[in-house]
Amino acid sequence: MGGHTLSEYKTDIQIAREANKKSIQEIGAKLDIPSEHLLPYGHDKAKISAEFINSVQGNEKGKLILVTAINPTPAGEGKTTTTVGLGDGLNRIGKKAAICIREASLGPNFGMKGGAAGGGYAQVVPMEDMNLHFTGDFHAITSAHNLLSAMIDNHIYWGNELDIDIRRIAWKRVVDMNDRALRQITASLGGVANGFPREAGFDITVASEVMAILCLAKDIKDLETRLGDMIVAYRRDKTPVFCRDLKADGAMAVLLKDAIQPNLVQTLENNPAFVHGGPFANIAHGCNSVVATTTALKVADYVVTEAGFGADLGAEKFMNIKCRKAGLAPDAVVLVATVRAMKMNGGVAKADLGEENVDAVNNGCANLGRHISNLKSFGVPVVVAINHFVTDTEAEVQAVKDYVAKQGSEAVLCKHWAHGSAGVEDLAHKVVQMADSGMANFAPLYPDEMSLFEKIETIAKRIYHADEVLADKTVREQLRSWEAQGYGHLPVCMAKTQYSFSTDPNLRGAPTGHSVPIREVRLSAGAGFIVVVCGQIMTMPGLPRSPSAEVIRFNHDGVIEGLF
Template sequence: MVQQQLSDIDIAQSTELLPIQTIAQQLNLKADQYECYGRHKAKVSIDVLKDLQHQKPGHIVLVTSINPTASGEGKSTLTVGLGQALNKIGKNAVIALREPSLGPVMGMKGGAAGGGYSQILPMEDINLHFTGDLHAITSAHNLLAALIDNHIHQGNSLHIDPQRIVWKRVLDLNDRALRQMVIGLGGPANGTPREDGFDITVASEIMAILCLAMDLEDLKARLSRIVIAYSDNKEPITVKDLGAEGALTVLLKDAIHPNLVQTIEHTPAFVHGGPFANIAHGCSSLVATMMAAKLADYCVTEAGFGADLGAEKFLDIKMRTGDLKPSAVVIVATVRALKMHGGVAKSDLQKENLEALQQGVANLKKHMETISHYGLPYVIAINRFTTDTEAELAFLIDWCKANGARAELANVWEEGGQGGIALAEAVVAAIDQESNAFQPLYALHDSIEEKINQIVKKVYGGGRIEFSATAKKQLQAIAAHGWEHLPICIAKTQYSLSDDPTKVGRPEGFTIHIRELVPRIGAGFIVVMTGSILTMPGLPKQPATLNIGLNADGQVEGLF
């Protein structure tokens, strides 16, 4: 078909977009409730939530997936396609997605605005600078870093121990050379020499704070609680101690307002916030999700990577913070990815292999069990690829039914919302017919060790956890400072249920190795670093950057 010969960006650039005012009118937004950023983007005032405080929220549908593979699962594409499909069957649906980071856009993953005929537009803007939210977060984060070093240089009245500064700098690009560095060289005029480094912007605590703050007042309060360093006597020093929360809030005053765009089929979509799920909590902003749920009967949102990462954090952190209850979960799976979990190399995926598929479904089974632990109804979305054989698809559908799961084929890349109608009907049926006994996995009063154990055993299927000597000391410090009541955010490889990316499928009885615990008091959780996970990615041998450029008409090419 001709559609299959077009790239995502070709499809996007051939779509006639509606003025953003028309999309806002679909949501019954008044002219003074949003600000246009050009013709096809807008910032919707966070104050809309106050205006809708007595409005009952619609159904929140979370889209997650199996553990990702190099073959791609199409989770964002399915999210967009499902939102479009719900509108096609007469339901009022709005989509809520994360903002792409320039790191993966210019690195290995490419664009992150969906694909084919299930995209959010304008995809070039969304994948690049968009409305400047990530730049604002980068600026606020690095201003704080500069203030810390300046405070030390100007006399250090807070007695900050330069060896115990925990606030790195950030950049929204992949740059492995910046992971570890020495700053302040060149004499007294250039500051105090010390070790430092860069994280990627989406790993910044300020990103997490922006995505969990309920309003500007909450944003400022959370910023003030950020622990930036420890004193000579090992007491935590915060942004409030430094007096910087006001300036940081000013830099973020526009970024906190959700961004409104549209899909190819003109379904409204909020795209706001972008923490990674392997190193952060992996969800779009809480205010965007709440706004979408208040303005529609169905809010379709997604969380990064598999259910072991994004979904767990969505359910244990985001929903708890917003005091929200999701209605259903969609677990995206593909024949291709399941064959890779069954041991097939990427180069051999086009060959029919029922034996590998039978092995690989163990990964899907684990994620089904995970969502069941939360008491939520779920639907399996089989994202169809042209290389899937009828025998493979029949096997997967029969397997899902034999395991008591609703499952539907979806072809939203090629057909848009039309290709997701069966899935949309299954989701509505699951919400209407199945019980929903949602509850988070652990209680906040549980110890840090118990919270980690619950996730490792119930979500990952692991056997035990092992703390490094450093992590054991940090556990004691967390207890001493009264931070044990916080939820946890585990940083782990996305490719495996374990902390070893080579262990695909469904490994069992493994050990999760915890090397560090990082209190993120402003965000309101403790980050648990496992395995060899990195907070500043590097570029691959052939980065996507090399395919991107402008044509003679000034249009972007090669973005995805």
């Protein structure tokens, strides 16, 4: 994630392997979690019991710090690395701090990027486990989701008492792998014994509504209620068929009984890290679970969490969906940027990023500036973290600092990738000062009672700085019909490219004068939001020409290599 590739540095995986880990009981003790409430998965990871979570509800809440970033570029920003580094930095300056991040999906691990647990000397361990099966949460979600799929087809096979229109089944199957061949399939071939042939398809597990629900549910009872609320199909008269109509919600909740309990692991510096949930940051809200974040806030004085992709997607959904649903309010926001990304936004090709170019840095800062003003519109104080790369020059770093100062914020140079917590003390002090100042006056961008289309327009105009939202008659009618059915109070979850404020991934910087075309809208009634699909969004990615899986293997020493 840090992106540094100079040969004198150790690789992320080498650093992770040399970690001096402590037992998970020792890590739990830092947050006053008794060992009997840690359900161990080996020696270095554990789930936190529901009993313990219930027992700390009366505790005072700690301060919540959100880490977000500019629009991602191929140059790399290091949002997770900064989240981990800041958590370590806060502990270094004597604060009781925990971090909260998402779990990694197997699909991307074996596809484009390899692992996702920070980088350099700001990592969460055990790295291999976290990037593979971890504690089995994603497998449980896959099983629960596909149990419902099986029960839908089984119900139709045995006479279709609910009168499901098999042309209008909205529930796909899922697998936690990038497999484009499964995007669109024909199911139930092979004659009478196998049911009625129909078109179907697969999404990747992280795009499942079950994943979004697990990450928004308060407890197992809330989880079961939300599962029951999911719409799985429609009848010929277009009335919805709910998961509870198929009596699948109880069994699905049973399959998820362990998965809803947060996972505790540690950073390289033996500080506590909650790693739980992993909803797609495009089609869902892209944040760590509500259970993990709210538990961390009851046992730590400062909690550092991150949201998926750039601030126009991740932070907006964190504020408008997660905070709204869970009664959370961030006390400070850290916006991660790199000099390299500024240069790329300023028109420099990736191959030329190593050369000093202050003009390009200045030209690229518009993207950063817009994110700063957007975040401030939520009523939260913002600090910019410049994630340092060895090729950055003093003049380039100063250019970013000067630009940010003109925006009424401060930019702090951070060297956590190379130096761990020692390289991020300045940021830690600044974050404490902001979080403790009471400056935050958080409010979501729109009220619950605003119409669904107005909510979409509010985000498009205020966050993306678009001129208009383009939606045809069927989309507008669909939104109105959901309002009539009682779903008008739900927040909207924008699914668009992460690479630009616009829906065109090639439009960098801070574009204006663009439109936001809506392709389709989907109701996630259990998760509690309306998904608004803008442009081309994949819910089942494919593997690249040379997938990471080709280089992941055991080496001669029997150690895994290639995950980074």
